[in-house]
Amino acid sequence: MLKNYKVLIVEEDMSIVDQLNDFLQETKLNWTVYHAKNCLQAMLILQQEFIDLLLLDLVLPGMSGFELLGMFPLHPPTIVLAEHAEYGAESYNYDVKDYLLKPLTYTRFVYALRRALNQTSSFFASTMALPTPVAVVQPQATPVSKTGAPQPQKHIFLRKGRKIERFTIDDIFYIEANAFHSHIETKDGAAIVNEKISILEQQLTGSNFLRVHKSFMVNIEQVNSYNASSLWCGPHKIPIGVTFRKRVYARLQSLNYVSKS
Template sequence: MSTPIKCLVIDDEDLAVRLLEDFVRKTPGCEVVAQADNGLEAYELLQRQEIDLVLLDIQMPHLTGLELLEKLEKRPAVIVVSAYAEYAIEGYRFDVVDYLLKPFSFERFTEAMQRAKEHISNKKQTLLCTAGTEAPPAPSHLYIKADYKMVRLNFDDILYIEGLKQYVKIVTLEKTLITLESMKYFEQALPAASFIRVHKSFIVAINKIETLTRQAVLIKRKSIPVGKTYKGILDTVLPAAPPSA
């Protein structure tokens, strides 16, 4: 039997704490091992106790949730639980697993917990790999938040990713998705052998490139510019790239 995921609930509202503890109890493989009503208390708990997952409020006395994340050198998986939607983008800067906007349903909570479980499992596999054990299979997908739900994104389906002002657009073989995840997140999360950043606003799937020049690549009739600072990187991945006309 696998070890339960150890959860820390951090919220200064008693009702919110009781709701989160109840939802965690209803989630298989998870348990609440501690709770705190302010950021300073939570920081001290995290220094002396092993925690896998933090359910974190933003607005708290002494130390806000975001200030707590900034202070932590080693962060467990984090699900932000807040009544304030305006902190969502800032929360994802700290690579939080999900952002739950109060009030939320148990179904929405379950989606966030499933994502957290996968995040924790992938992290443990990476640690095992670095410890000299057999390497786990390379991931073939990831989950992103799009259209107010968690969506599975298969690497093989991606054509290209385009960074917009506040959003990122993912164009796949079947559909287009919009997410708040950053271009930096995708550059780090996608396998380097299969994807390449050709412009500050574009990441492309290498095996989906149909034609290329020094100025642009073509994928499904979409001409994607190649930035000046990325031309050298493109040469190392695609050494057969033709010279400029």
């Protein structure tokens, strides 16, 4: 019985993801395919699953493929995907097995696959073989309650230096832009994380966080009061940007907050 290989595709372009899935189906190997659109999703999967093969794009939102490899020195056998050859030499500093240029071809992909998995050519089917069904596992599926309603996200994993740290979302007072990083104020104290505030805003979409200023997001569950120009999250006074005021007032008033005189 053939081994079931777990492969993680880290790629934002879904057309490339579909192409890689097609290539995998052409082989005689059994695959379980995980997909991540960015490195934060990839980190969670790498922490939770034993991955046999990593197919990694270098240019990704928020964090590059090289940064991801740097955070996982013992990363799975990796095939790098890139638009240009300029990063080829650098990629081998991260112990990658091969470097594929886009547009991808099946023949070149199989060659890289053989190197990454250290298999002989007889282990792969010809391009005329019938496809083997591939099970695709989507990362971080939203938990669903017994009633069928999605449950709110409770935690978020963020980069703090070269570490990945878990934050409890309800314990965060506010997030402040800090150049190319972000300052997070929580009940347990402050932290500087590597993600920009724009990235955090995307990750917290659908949560209780509200952008109130170009440099600030607040947890509306932590808002005590507000006036025309500021609001208070616990002991912290946060400015409300002029261009954000209408949206902020509407959101807070819908929650029956009482204005601070």
